[in-house]
Amino acid sequence: xxxxxxxxxxxxxxxxxxEHRHFGSLHAADAEMALENARDVYTRRNEGVSIWxxxxxxxxxxxxxxxxxxxxPAQDKVYRHPTFYTLPDEVKHM
Amino acid sequence: MSEKEVKNIxxxxxxxxxxxxxxxIARDEKIEPRDWMPEKYRKxxxxxxxxHAHSEIVGMLPEGNWISRAPSMRRKVALLAKVQxxxxxxxYLYSACETLGISRDELYEQLHTGKAKYSSIFNYPTIxxxxxxxxxxxxxxxxIINQVPLCSTSYGPYARAMVRVCKEESFHQRQGYEIMMTLxxxxxxxxxxxxxxxxxxxxxxxxxxxxxxxxxxxxxQSMKWKLKRKTNDELRQQFIDQTVPxxxxxxxxxxxxxLKWNEETGHYDFGEIDWDEFWQVVKGHGPCNxxxxxxxxxxxxxxxxxxxxxxxxxxxxxxxxxxxxx
Amino acid sequence: MKNENKIQYIYGIADNxxxxxxxxxxxxxxxxxxxxxxxxxxxxxxxxxxxxxxxxYVAQLSGDDKTEDDIAFLRSERQxxxxxxxxxxxxxxxxxxxxxxxxxxxxxLLLQELQNSSDETLSAIAKKGIKEVxxxxxxxxxxxxxxxxxxxxxxxxxxxAIDDLWRFTDELFHMTDDDDMALQDNIGVNTIALKERYVQxxxxxxxxxxxxxxxxxxxxxxxxxxxxxxxxxxxLSDLQYxxxxxxxxxx
Numbered sequence: 182x183x184x185x186x187x188x189x190x191x192x193x194x195x196x197x198x199x200e201h202r203h204f205g206s207l208h209a210a211d212a213e214m215a216l217e218n219a220r221d222v223y224t225r226r227n228e229g230v231s232i233w234x235x236x237x238x239x240x241x242x243x244x245x246x247x248x249x250x251x252x253x254p255a256q257d258k259v260y261r262h263p264t265f266y267t268l269p270d271e272v273k274h275m
Numbered sequence: 276m277s278e279k280e281v282k283n284i285x286x287x288x289x290x291x292x293x294x295x296x297x298x299x300i301a302r303d304e305k306i307e308p309r310d311w312m313p314e315k316y317r318k319x320x321x322x323x324x325x326x327h328a329h330s331e332i333v334g335m336l337p338e339g340n341w342i343s344r345a346p347s348m349r350r351k352v353a354l355l356a357k358v359q360x361x362x363x364x365x366x367y368l369y370s371a372c373e374t375l376g377i378s379r380d381e382l383y384e385q386l387h388t389g390k391a392k393y394s395s396i397f398n399y400p401t402i403x404x405x406x407x408x409x410x411x412x413x414x415x416x417x418x419i420i421n422q423v424p425l426c427s428t429s430y431g432p433y434a435r436a437m438v439r440v441c442k443e444e445s446f447h448q449r450q451g452y453e454i455m456m457t458l459x460x461x462x463x464x465x466x467x468x469x470x471x472x473x474x475x476x477x478x479x480x481x482x483x484x485x486x487x488x489x490x491x492x493x494x495x496q497s498m499k500w501k502l503k504r505k506t507n508d509e510l511r512q513q514f515i516d517q518t519v520p521x522x523x524x525x526x527x528x529x530x531x532x533x534l535k536w537n538e539e540t541g542h543y544d545f546g547e548i549d550w551d552e553f554w555q556v557v558k559g560h561g562p563c564n565x566x567x568x569x570x571x572x573x574x575x576x577x578x579x580x581x582x583x584x585x586x587x588x589x590x591x592x593x594x595x596x597x598x599x600x601x
Numbered sequence: 602m603k604n605e606n607k608i609q610y611i612y613g614i615a616d617n618x619x620x621x622x623x624x625x626x627x628x629x630x631x632x633x634x635x636x637x638x639x640x641x642x643x644x645x646x647x648x649x650x651x652x653x654x655x656x657x658y659v660a661q662l663s664g665d666d667k668t669e670d671d672i673a674f675l676r677s678e679r680q681x682x683x684x685x686x687x688x689x690x691x692x693x694x695x696x697x698x699x700x701x702x703x704x705x706x707x708x709x710l711l712l713q714e715l716q717n718s719s720d721e722t723l724s725a726i727a728k729k730g731i732k733e734v735x736x737x738x739x740x741x742x743x744x745x746x747x748x749x750x751x752x753x754x755x756x757x758x759x760x761x762a763i764d765d766l767w768r769f770t771d772e773l774f775h776m777t778d779d780d781d782m783a784l785q786d787n788i789g790v791n792t793i794a795l796k797e798r799y800v801q802x803x804x805x806x807x808x809x810x811x812x813x814x815x816x817x818x819x820x821x822x823x824x825x826x827x828x829x830x831x832x833x834x835x836x837l838s839d840l841q842y843x844x845x846x847x848x849x850x851x852x
Contacts, residue, residue, distance in 0.1 A: 185380050186582060186634070188373065205436075206370045207636055208379065210585035210747070211592065217740060218636040221643050222363055226443070245310045335630035342626045346843035346852035347670045348656070351626070352649050358629050359642040366635045404843055404852075454852075462850055570631070578633025580758065581694045584751025591750060 187236055189215040191223055194231040201233050209234075300500060305431040308374035316500060319493075320430050321375050322391075323502055325382045328368035329393035333386075333567050335361045337401040338410060346404055353450050354407060360447070364440045371432040387572045395553065396483045398561030405458055405465075405472035411451015413473075413480040413518065419444060420514050421484065424504035452521065459525040466526075473522065474530040481545075482553045484511040490550075515543050602786045604662050609682065609779040610789055611662075611723070613825060614711070615655030616683035619673060620833075621704060622648035623840055624691060633694055640740060644701070647733040654726045674844035678837055679827035682777075686769035688824070688833045692762075695748055695755070699762040702741035706802050707773045707795070709734045714790040723788065742806045749810025756811065763807075764815045771820035774799070 186208040192201035204223045209215035215234040223229065243251055259265045268275060293313050299306070306312055335358050342358060345351035369379045385391035396414055401407065422444070425437040458469035485491060485507035497503040505513070515534075522529050533546035555561070602610075625645035632638030656669035687704055691697050712734055715727035748759035774796045776784070783789025800814070807814060823829065843852070 185378065186586065188370075205367055205439075206373070207366060208634065209636065210582075211589035213743060214585065214589075214636075217743070218640065221640040222366060222636060225359075225363065225639075225643070242309060245307070332630075332635070339630035342629055343623060343839040344842045346674075346847070346850075348649065348653050348673050350852055352646060352653075355626050355629060355642060355646055355649070359639055359646070362630070362635050362639050362642070366639070369635070457852060462847075464847065465850055574631045574633070577693065578637075580752070580754050581633040581637075581748070584755030585747045586751075587755075588747040588751040 186210045187238065189219075189234045190237050190240060191215075191219040192233040192235075193219070193223055193229040195228055196230055201231065204228075206237060212236075297499070300429045303427075305434065306429050307431045315496075317375050319496070319500070319502070320433065321372055321377055323497075324368055324372040324375075324430075324433055324436075325377075325385065326392055326394075328365045328372060328382070329386045329391055330397065331361045331365035331368060333393045333397045333571060334414075335365075336567055336570050337397055337399070337563070338407060340401050341404060341407050344404070345407075350454070357411070357447050357450055360443050363443070364436075367436040367439055368433075371430075371436040374432045383575060387568070387575065389559070389568065392557070394483060395556040395561060396479050397567060398556050398564045399475070399479055400563050403468050403472060405455070405468035406476065408451050408454030408458060408469065409472035409476040411447055411449075412455050412521070413451075413476050414483065415444065415448040415451060416518060417480050417483045417514050419448060420510050420517075425502070427501065427504075429501040455527070456525045459527055469525075470527055473527050477530050478548060478552075479556075481511055481514070481548055482550075484514060486550070486553070512542050515545055519543055602782050602788060604664075606779045606782050607720075607788065608659050608662055609777075610783040611655050611659050612680075612682040613777065613780060614715075615652050615659070616681045617687050617704065617708075618648040618655070619652040620681070620683040620836065621687040621701075622646075622652060623836060624687065624689075624700075625697075628691055628697065641697075644737050644740070647730075647737065651726065651730050651733070654729075658722050658726070670844065674841045678829060678833055681824075681829070681833070681837075682827060683824050683829075684769065684772045685821055685824040685830055686766065686773065688830060688836055689766060689769065690832050693758065695758040695762040696766070698741055698744045698748060699759060699766050701737065702745050702806070703766060703770050703803070704773075705734060705738040705741045706799055707770075709738050710795045710798060710802075711790055711792065714795070718789070719787040745806055745812070746810040749807070749812040759810075760812055763812060767815050768817050768819065768821050770799075772822040772824060775822060775825055777825050 187210075188206055189209055190206050191204045193204045194201045204219075207215065207218050207222055209218050212234060215236075216232055219232045219234055224232070292311055296306075296311065296313060296316075306316075338354065338361075339358050342351065342355050345354050369382060372382060373379060382391070386393070401410070419441070422437055422441055426434055426441055428434045428437065455469050455473075458465040460466075488494065488506045488508045491507055494503060494506055519529055519534065531546045533544065535544050537544045556564070559565075622645045625641055625648065629638065629642050629645070632641060652673070653669055656672045659672055660667045660669055686700060689696070689700055709731070712727040712731045716724050716731065718724045718727065745759065748755040750756070774792045776792060780789055780792065784791050804814060
């Protein structure tokens with residue numbers, strides 16, 4: 182049989198208060214095993230308090246060929262940023 | 276338009292894509308898995324990253340050879356953790372390589388059939404406990420010199436894997452040097468073990484940094500893609516300059532009668548490396564090439580029924596869940 | 602309870618961790634794939650870590666300048682008190698997992714009781730160990746299920762390992778004189794009382810894994826008295842090699 186273990190992506194929360202971050206990937210036959218393997222591979226040095234795993238094939242990614250149309254239009258929307266607005270110097274905290 | 280003209284346009288387009296690509300790298304931008312990349316870039320990276328991954332897992336074998344015989348509990352757990360780290364590093368690197376569109380199984384296949392190479396140093400035998408010290412100190416020392424610049428290489432997944440590897444490796448070399456230091460400070464018999472290990476591992480460690488610049492085929496392209504930051508000869512000099520004082524400090528002698536500090540260059544001069552030996556080992560004639568490869572092949576083949584069982588079980592569980600839903 | 606008896610009692614627990622840790626660490630670099638290799642090495646590291654805690658305590662109880670290494674490496678074969686189960690060799694992955702599972706279930710039940718020991722050090726070691734061993738037990742149970750209910754070949758292989766290793770499980774519950782003394786002083790655990798729960802836990806996993814406990818009429822014993830199998834001598838030759846070949850040195 183040539184049925185290879187699928188690839189999983191691993192996300193780890195390093196401590197409470199922080200978001201889960203992509204740590205890497207690994208192979209596992211099922212979700213339970215993926216979690217256990219992730220624990221053994223990616224948190225050997227106390228790196229985490231919570232793990233998510235998702236089979237890589239379930240991730241939908243944007244295509245880098247479309248990145249100009251997806252992301253460039255946001256570049257000139259300066260009014261979304263606080264520095265766009267002028268305030269008198271007297272106003273200290275806003 | 277004739278077929279030839281179409282081809283020319285195709286070539287033109289890819290040339291300009293390649294120019295943009297090269298400029299991105301020159302600007303220190305990272306290349307990510309789904310980005311356009313020249314086929315040669317992809318192939319070169321698959322070759323280098325997998326070779327690196329193979330070296331990690333083949334490298335587990337010579338050291339693993341001493342886990343069951345480590346001389347103290349403290350050394351035993353440290354060595355076990357270190358060899359386990361190498362499995363982890365192999366895994367990070369295989370994962371990085373897989374982002375280039377090749378599976379780990381295909382990469383194993385290349386290793387097992389001898390198509391892919393791994394670092395030749397692991398074809399030397401570990402015959403005494405002191406060899407474990409020498410490997411940590413010299414082999415990991417040389418590896419770190421090779422690896423640190425890769426943390427900022429152009430391919431994102433490789434760079435990220437290397438950051439993790441380098442962070443974890445930092446204890447490996449210390450572990451080795453501490454073993455050597457303890458032996459060198461120990462009984463005359465222990466010191467002899469340490470000196471003998473240094474004698475055997477010194478030259479292969481120098482060879483680890485690759486053939487001389489004159490012989491090296493990939494250097495220029497690798498520099499452009501930031502797979503390399505310094506030439507093999509520069510790295511070798513760096514390794515020697517940093518290692519010689521470490522040997523002096525613990526009273527061990529580098530086995531090179533021509534080794535001498537050169538005031539003028541500010542570096543050590545050193546003797547001729549036996550490149551014949553190097554190429555012989557690369558070609559498969561090292562003392563342990565056959566043993567290393569067959570250990571890997573055996574583990575993989577003997578594990579097949581286990582991997583198959585896990586897949587079959589997972590599929591059965593999925594079917595059961597599906598039935599419940601219906 | 603006299604120190605010497607207490608020490609013997611501790612050997613009865615700690616030597617299992619040492620020998621099983623040694624067996625698992627022989628596999629490092631030879632697992633069925635990288636992920637499993639890493640996982641099993643973690644278990645080896647846990648077990649060797651526990652061993653060190655016990656031996657360091659023994660060294661302290663002995664009062665002379667004994668170290669954990671003297672205890673780990675310089676006893677004669679008859680002085681090791683581990684059960685026969687843990688010294689059985691790594692024949693194939695099915696054996697490794699079955700041996701692990703049979704020990705993990707017992708180990709967890711044992712530590713859950715040992716954490717109530719009136720001896721504070723033993724209680725503390727047990728509390729820390731429970732976290733590690735719960736994970737081991739989960740890991741080995743999951744693999745028993747995968748192998749048992751995986752392919753025909755894996756089912757056959759793991760059942761063969763079970764049929765072979767089950768005869769070593771009864772010894773886990775035997776009480777030595779030192780065990781009895783430790784129990785009387787509220788230091789030790791009544792292992793006989795763990796047996797029913799043990800068989801039940803094993804059976805639950807086996808049911809799910811479509812595996813069966815063999816009908817064994819005769820169980821093997823001896824390890825707890827220091828009478829080991831022929832495998833033990835070779836294991837110790839490896840384990841003790843450096844300390845025997847180069848005595849009285851620092852490493």
